[in-house]
Amino acid sequence: MKTSSRAVLAIVLSAALLIAAALWLGRTGDGSGRTVLRMRIWDQSFVPAYRASLDAFQRANPDVEVRITVVPWANYPQKLRLDVAGGTADDVFWTNLYEDYADAGRLLDIGRLLGPDAARAWDPSAVAQYTRNGKLWAVPQFVDGGTAVYYNRALLSVAHIDPDELSTLSWAPGADTFTPMLHRLAAVAPWAFNVANDFQSIELPFLGSAGGQFQGHDGRFDFDSPQGNAAFGYLTRLLAGRLAPSAADTNTNTDFTRNAFLQGKMALFQSGTYNLAQIAQQARFPWGVAMIPQGPAGRVSTDNAIGIAANAATAHPDAVRRLLAWLGSAAGNRYLAQDGASVPAVVADQQAYRDFWAHKGIDVSPFFDVLRGPRISSGGGPGFQAALEAITPILSEMYLGRIPVPEALSRAVAAGNAAASEN
Amino acid sequence: MSTEARRRGRFPARVRTVAVYLLLIAGALLTVAPLVLSALTAIKTPGQLASGAPLALPNPVTGENFSTVLSQGLGRAVLVTALMTACITGGQLITSILAAYAFARTEFPGREALFWVYLGTMMVPSMVTLIPLYLMFAKLGWLNTFWALILPFIFASPYAIFLLRQYFQSIPEELLGAARIDGANTLDILVHVMVPMSRPILATLALITVVTQWNNFMWPLVASSGHTWQVLTVSTANLQTQYNAQWTLVMAATTLAIVPLVLLFLIFQRQVLRSIAWTGLK
Numbered sequence: 001m002k003t004s005s006r007a008v009l010a011i012v013l014s015a016a017l018l019i020a021a022a023l024w025l026g027r028t029g030d031g032s033g034r035t036v037l038r039m040r041i042w043d044q045s046f047v048p049a050y051r052a053s054l055d056a057f058q059r060a061n062p063d064v065e066v067r068i069t070v071v072p073w074a075n076y077p078q079k080l081r082l083d084v085a086g087g088t089a090d091d092v093f094w095t096n097l098y099e100d101y102a103d104a105g106r107l108l109d110i111g112r113l114l115g116p117d118a119a120r121a122w123d124p125s126a127v128a129q130y131t132r133n134g135k136l137w138a139v140p141q142f143v144d145g146g147t148a149v150y151y152n153r154a155l156l157s158v159a160h161i162d163p164d165e166l167s168t169l170s171w172a173p174g175a176d177t178f179t180p181m182l183h184r185l186a187a188v189a190p191w192a193f194n195v196a197n198d199f200q201s202i203e204l205p206f207l208g209s210a211g212g213q214f215q216g217h218d219g220r221f222d223f224d225s226p227q228g229n230a231a232f233g234y235l236t237r238l239l240a241g242r243l244a245p246s247a248a249d250t251n252t253n254t255d256f257t258r259n260a261f262l263q264g265k266m267a268l269f270q271s272g273t274y275n276l277a278q279i280a281q282q283a284r285f286p287w288g289v290a291m292i293p294q295g296p297a298g299r300v301s302t303d304n305a306i307g308i309a310a311n312a313a314t315a316h317p318d319a320v321r322r323l324l325a326w327l328g329s330a331a332g333n334r335y336l337a338q339d340g341a342s343v344p345a346v347v348a349d350q351q352a353y354r355d356f357w358a359h360k361g362i363d364v365s366p367f368f369d370v371l372r373g374p375r376i377s378s379g380g381g382p383g384f385q386a387a388l389e390a391i392t393p394i395l396s397e398m399y400l401g402r403i404p405v406p407e408a409l410s411r412a413v414a415a416g417n418a419a420a421s422e423n
Numbered sequence: 424m425s426t427e428a429r430r431r432g433r434f435p436a437r438v439r440t441v442a443v444y445l446l447l448i449a450g451a452l453l454t455v456a457p458l459v460l461s462a463l464t465a466i467k468t469p470g471q472l473a474s475g476a477p478l479a480l481p482n483p484v485t486g487e488n489f490s491t492v493l494s495q496g497l498g499r500a501v502l503v504t505a506l507m508t509a510c511i512t513g514g515q516l517i518t519s520i521l522a523a524y525a526f527a528r529t530e531f532p533g534r535e536a537l538f539w540v541y542l543g544t545m546m547v548p549s550m551v552t553l554i555p556l557y558l559m560f561a562k563l564g565w566l567n568t569f570w571a572l573i574l575p576f577i578f579a580s581p582y583a584i585f586l587l588r589q590y591f592q593s594i595p596e597e598l599l600g601a602a603r604i605d606g607a608n609t610l611d612i613l614v615h616v617m618v619p620m621s622r623p624i625l626a627t628l629a630l631i632t633v634v635t636q637w638n639n640f641m642w643p644l645v646a647s648s649g650h651t652w653q654v655l656t657v658s659t660a661n662l663q664t665q666y667n668a669q670w671t672l673v674m675a676a677t678t679l680a681i682v683p684l685v686l687l688f689l690i691f692q693r694q695v696l697r698s699i700a701w702t703g704l705k
Contacts, residue, residue, distance in 0.1 A: 007614045011517060014513065015513070018506065018509055018510050018513070021506055022510070025502060026569055038649065042664075042665065043664045044662060044664065045664055045667070067649065067650075069648050069649040069650075071661075072644070072663065073664055074660060074663065075644055075660070079645065079648075082554070082557060082645060086557060086558060088566050088567070088648070255670075259472075259474075262473040262474050263473065263474050263475070264474070274666040275666060282469060282474065
């Protein structure tokens with residue numbers, strides 16, 4: 001055989017070998033005659049809890065197999081949009097921005113699927129978040145709870161501050177006790193508080209506590225109100241007073257403030273339950289949780305929820321119905337509370353979360369007590385994701401001090417409304 | 424100033440050498456520092472990373488991040504990525520050699536026009552073709568298959584053809600004529616003359632293709648869902664959650680991800696350096 005023919009043969013054999021390897025790698029069970037459902041989420045850390053829940057579901061429903069797909073959080077909205085449009089989306093998927101899909105008829109009506117009584121077991125704020133035009137479009141899975149302030153007890157002690165004082169603070173004009181407290185803390189720590197372009201933990205609570213709102217009832221952004229100017233003006237003054245880390249650090253690194261708190265460099269860290277497990281695991285100093293400071297309109301927080309929606313194009317609607325009924329039941333949902341990582345959306349399971357942390361000596365009641373007062377909506381509606389992407393960079397510039405607050409808010413509102421309407 | 428002093432310039436040779444070395448050391452530090460930081464972070468606990476300085480040495484050293492990422496499917500993602508990269512690199516090399524030879528050494532009507540049109544496709548950003556490509560694969564039902572990962576990239580790229588064509592044109596025509604007189608056909612000439620003489624440029628091309636495909640993120644993310652065909656980049660991105668970047672895990676994954684590339688470079692470095700000397704590519 002000629003050398004050149006041998007070369008061709010070698011190439012063909014190599015190709016055959018690679019294809020065989022691909023076939024071997026690509027072999028997946030067909031479910032052994034079972035109906036295979038795919039469930040899409042964006043957080044790998046939820047896989048063990050969901051797997052345990054789904055294993056229990058599969059034991060009760062031996063004709064169904066549920067496979068979990070994890071898609072990176074950073075690309076989740078784009079990929080979901082593409083897959084829904086391309087008809088290749090999973091049977092059920094996590095979503096927090098469902099309006100576009102609901103309006104386009106891409107989701108199953110949960111009320112019709114599970115019956116009107118199903119929602120009674122779920123957190124009312126989560127049900128309200130996923131209700132649009134009188135219909136429920138997702139089964140709430142977990143809620144974030146309200147916002148609270150983590151405090152470094154050691155730094156407070158050095159500054160001679162009793163932790164109980166924290167829950168009496170106010171930043172309302174004319175009655176501002178919060179800023180003097182931060183100055184006392186700044187004397188003992190590099191930073192007293194976290195101010196950052198953090199939508200859920202900082203901006204919404206301050207905006208709400210000022211009496212403002214992020215979106216009006218018509219869905220248009222209107223946080224450039226006098227209340228918005230008061231809230232964002234206060235935040236930027238804290239930055240200017242060097243009471244919080246520079247926006248140059250926090251705009252690009254969303255973990256900066258949490259790490260500063262964990263390093264013992266920040267006395268107060270305003271955030272949600274989503275950082276509780278990490279702080280409990282990694283803080284090397286005594287710490288606790290207090291209520292957020294009051295604003296002119298009191299203490300106002302948001303309570304965001306994550307729900308699981310059903311793809312209207314699923315080939316297995318009955319199996320999807322059974323799966324969602326399980327995930328929305330107390331028995332199926334309680335797995336999400338098993339390691340204290342999230343607050344279950346089934347109200348009956350929420351005590352398990354509180355008990356978990358109480359057992360560890362941590363009082364999580366400020367996250368829930370703040371929700372007894374008025375709440376600020378975290379927003380939503382068609383084009384919300386695109387609007388947020390337009391708003392965020394303008395607010396980042398504002399925190400850097402490059403754009404005055406009124407101008408930044410005005411530009412952000414205009415950009416947000418334009419982006420939402422183009423969507 | 425004497426002629427000797429002028430010849431030596433204003434600074435003695437030793438000073439110039441020290442300055443050059445300092446510059447090179449600074450460049451090397453800038454290049455290596457991110458890799459060292461990545462490896463250091465990979466052997467820290469999340470607690471150490473959060474509470475200590477970024478450049479602090481790990482104490483104690485932990486291998487837990489590596490075992491965690493491997494238990495979360497990174498090993499499989501490495502296999503999928505390696506297979507995808509091998510298929511694409513092989514396919515690109517073979518088809519690029521054939522196409523470049525045609526553009527460099529065969530005469531046919533419209534050859535130049537076709538070459539420049541093909542080269543012009545380099546100017547089209549890949550993002551522009553992403554959605555049409557996705558819809559094509561969706562219509563064909565090929566999404567989330569191995570074919571979806573490799574087919575868009577397996578055929579000759581304009582860049583590869585351009586590079587090889589220029590190299591093939593520099594090989595003396597007399598050599599090809601001599602081979603023809605000895606009875607060699609086109610395939611023989613390719614296998615016995617062109618390819619052996621083009622090893623450095625082929626090694627470079629292979630390396631560029633391997634690195635590009637190994638790091639490819641957007642198309643594998645779009646074309647596949649789930650565990651089966653998840654590649655390394657997507658698997659690494661999955662480690663970052665909404666509220667926790669999990670840098671220790673991400674760095675463990677990226678440290679593992681660059682090992683094959685470093686090994687590949689060490690194996691082929693002689694050919695790569697030779698081709699740099701020829702092409703001026705850096």
